[in-house]
Amino acid sequence: KKTQKENLESNPKRVELLRDSFLSFVEWEVMDQEIQVLEKVTKEDVVRVANKYFGEDYVVGFRVDQQHVLPSIEKPKIDPLEIDPDKQSAFMKEVEEIPFNPFEPDFIESGKDFVSKEIADGITLVHVSNPLNDLFGIEVRMGIGSDHEPMLPYLKRMLSRSGAGEISSEDLKIEWYKLATDFGFAVRQHYSSFSLNGLDENFEESLDLVEKHLLSPTLLSDTWEKTKEILLSERDDEQKDPRALSNALAHFHRYGQNSRFRKRPSDADLNASTPQNLGTLITDLLAVNRTILYFGPRSVEEIEKTILEGMIGQKPTKETPPFSPDRSFQASKNQVYFLQKEMAQAQVRLEFAVGTYEEEMTPLAQLYNEYFGGGMAGLVFQELREARALAYSAWAHFFTPSRPTEENILVGAIGCQADKTIEAVNAFMELLDNMPINQTRWESAYSSILSTYRTNPSKSRSIPGFVFDYNALGLQEDPRKNRYQKIQKVQIDDLKNFYEQKIQPQSILVSIVGDSDKIDLQELEKIGKVTAIRPEELFRR
Template structure:
């Protein structure tokens, strides 16, 4: 008996020891498929970390939720490693990595090479020449030689290959410490993708350079109009005088942009684009044993070499506030920044937690003390982590009549509370619960997984710490946070940037050089492209939504409930959807904002915020023009408590005149600020162009109506909200019947709904002549929109619309992008779409866009108008557009609550089927003539309204009048107040 008990004790001890071992989050090593890899125990993403023989890192995170793969090829080289005399170089190279090699991007490299060598030499001569007259002569020769070279090159062949294999979101980005190339591909195209990428990084050829350089100039000029970018640069220059974070900008100086060196760019590539300085990150639908062999086979040609270390002198402590000032047309605001250690340190993780204590959207110190009490228009705090250092950023926008110094004092006052420990320890528990929920949601997305893995690789963050985040946070005490705050957040050790509204007298834009449009050879194909296209790809069948089978239905009281079951985890999302919005009642959007400042007789507004956050749940009321939605999300275990909490607030909220006074002040300031925002100005012009002087954009409360607003009026709207007809949407672990049973007990609605208030309707106006709507804004750029209202919606037209957009102006391989950016270098950003309406009664419309320098306005308008008049033909581009559509539809999986919203969108259009099916079934029936007929019927020779936001100091009325009747609405006409 004693031996038996000993045996039982031994087995129990072994069992509990094994349980403890399973709960330990640690690095382990394993081998499979002939390769050794590392992994983290307990990692829900099942990510594998490989180091290949040549030093290349491969990070693979398999998930079969969708038949697609998010791909990053990332190089640990960014603006921090730019040579001091060639800033912006890493960013230049990023652009040029899309131009091809000696095998693609050209029709005959041997014939092209002498021209490229000559261009190289001319740029070196150009850079070393100071005499402006001589520089202009050299540039003429560069332009001429580039034109000859372009006759042999093939612009955008990389983009065409990615489009033909079903790639989406093809792009790249450069930051301080890395350059990342990103693609989202069908899993069936992985062999084509790896073949292309291996070739792309083998021997990039720096062709079509001077037009791409002009695109970078445009990007630089856009930053000169970006007040937030200017604040960021001033803040970093003050925080990091010894580190290239502050000494250099990613896009570079104007002087260096004007004097590029292809030789320096090439040297940079050979120095940093080596396997031991790179990673391939793949997340999606694949077998990792098969994938790692493919990656190794394609990239084993790369040879490692030593990487020059980036060194810098450590930053000295800040002993007194460092003040900077920025001027620009946007509204004033204030930024305060504290310096912290780098991303891989424990202090950086504590910083993230501390940022959540200050701002988490619900119950942080800033949330409750500054936003909820409406002491400022906006206030936020958050961490910005980099490899060498991290930053705590405090951002604040004043209410009307408030000085920036008052904003400073309010934000620093909350920092003082943090240092004194004037916050509840429960807040840390709430943050842990919310982090747990957020990680579940994050890990569901193959795109987010890849992004997180890539960022950790760049900043040297241990993936184990990411996996262990919730465990680690749950052990941190309030005392530790207070000690941490007192260590780093002293009274004088910060940088403060005052952003004033006013003219920036220091702007020097990059001047437009004379550029002769170059050939793009849209119909040409390299042998390499033909080889890639000929590679076999596994055929995939599209999966379309069956609205009868894929959606569960039930009744919750008098409301219809539509549901999709979540069989993967404990997350729920719930929606109450009303066919009612601001067109029914202009007060509804105000009431939707007002509720966050209200309490009941037993709970304050702050109590509700804390309670929702403690449950790791949230709610939001969104009032659109015709549809309003109450949305919830959280963990199913807290579903009942979440809904009950909201229903209590909605039914029992009390009018609060002080809260309304604060809201009115905030709304007035926000309305003033909107008039200083170029994006809002553009939206106002576009709405005016579509609907006329009275339009949805300016259908809002007048100043007088806002002043006369009563608290009881808003509360009455909220109290009646459940009485209006609405449907319930649920995505979560329960079935529709189970959910309906639970919700009926919680969501109280009447036996018969009350009718919606009468709706104001707006009808699009058809223009019979060209017009120009102009809004003055102090900036370097000009924002140009082409607007034309078209005919009524027809579902039979959808396939043609989809193909037209994919061929004409919906991406980097389209006609608009190739002609306006690649050939003529007129813009950094340009697009053109034919847009179908959201409901069957509405009209289609066309929108085109070019963001360019003001001195290129006439040339830009001329170029877009040429494309609207005559559609260039490229049979190869059309084939690529069709293949992209085919493979995108084959691999697109609408899942979760996306199924419910897709169904509702179809309903509004009068459809009872998945519209993608019609497009897919019609692809083979459409050809270039289909696209041309559509183009000619809808756009050719038709009147347009040009909406232009620019500085009247840079563009004359005479220029504008050339394009149509000139109308300059004043701000009150545009905004309605």
């Protein structure tokens, strides 16, 4: 019931329901009444159908941790394609000639779309009314994250297995199910949060249950011991997983010993942890400043009153700890970190930092992303995958940070056949060093980014989090309005200047996980000084 109501808030989900109705030859009236019909189904009905259709058959799969021997296939010769961005098919021309009136973008405003207020010292409420149904969502963000307390991700694992007071772990899941409420606990770099999503009729009961869960988590020692075994096994697996290795290698190249994989708790720390000492972290979280994000049918006055009467309305007793942003290694020239792993593909990352956050630069960064890395139409995908068949996957993105003192970082990634690694990296670096500026490609990127602003208004459910995010950047109003106005005035020369000043001069950190039997390391030296890295250097154990 809750899921269907939530799905009907979204146009894509509405279309999916219409599609399913059509493809299933089910009248819309019948599809629309599905929940009312299911509410009449009894437990006896479910048992009867299960006994009738589900027999004793079962399938078991076993994982064998061994090297898979692949058959040898002769590599075909593939001629590169000449992609002319100025050419246009007759069909595309016909589509573009269809007259239309462009949408005007919709930006959110305080007082109209949301209310943000400090309801007590250190407690901020962002309230958005739900205009569609009786569902609520509430999230409490507390100013301590994994960078402040590395054990917090393991608190999350503990909470997922714990009970609440006298309620066992299994029964707690049943209680959440009865209330039709989803409980979630998340740990981010800057903050931790817990959230509830459900039916408004069960709002108070859901708050009472989450209070009991957080203030009185119960977990048998045996259960936590088994959980620690699973966590340690996951750590063993990550040293064999190419994607995990690639991610850790890039972070190590970027931050060295400050990589999040190096700053995490050791195996000894994890083994020494208990449900009791992890539980004390909840007290620390609830002691600092917090922001409460609410979306639902109740008024701001009702929610404020309910909050201040409960656990999440208690006055903070500690200052939020300061956050120290990491700084990327600034190489004077290109350099390569290489991790040897026997595998058919190579995983490649190319990265560099570009100063710290500047709001004035964001519109141009968005345009650059659309032009250079914009999905299948972007320069990287078109040149590396489509034109030259050098990669299975290729993308790039200029990431702007979530806090004012953090860095902008350009990240490029390639997944390719190991024997094409050198060629693929050289082709990617050529795009970074000498990016072609084409008028037709520019016009496509420019119109695409304007269309994104016009056709993607902030949905009501996402507004509280969006307000929190731009406040965290030190902004007081929806930044998209100013960005949109600036983009409308941008010319192709502005993109060229952005590229020449921010991208072209940078030295590149290249991180490769691949098989040295298929990758010529001497050729790799021509790209930059190669440093061999072992998996055990990447992870704290």
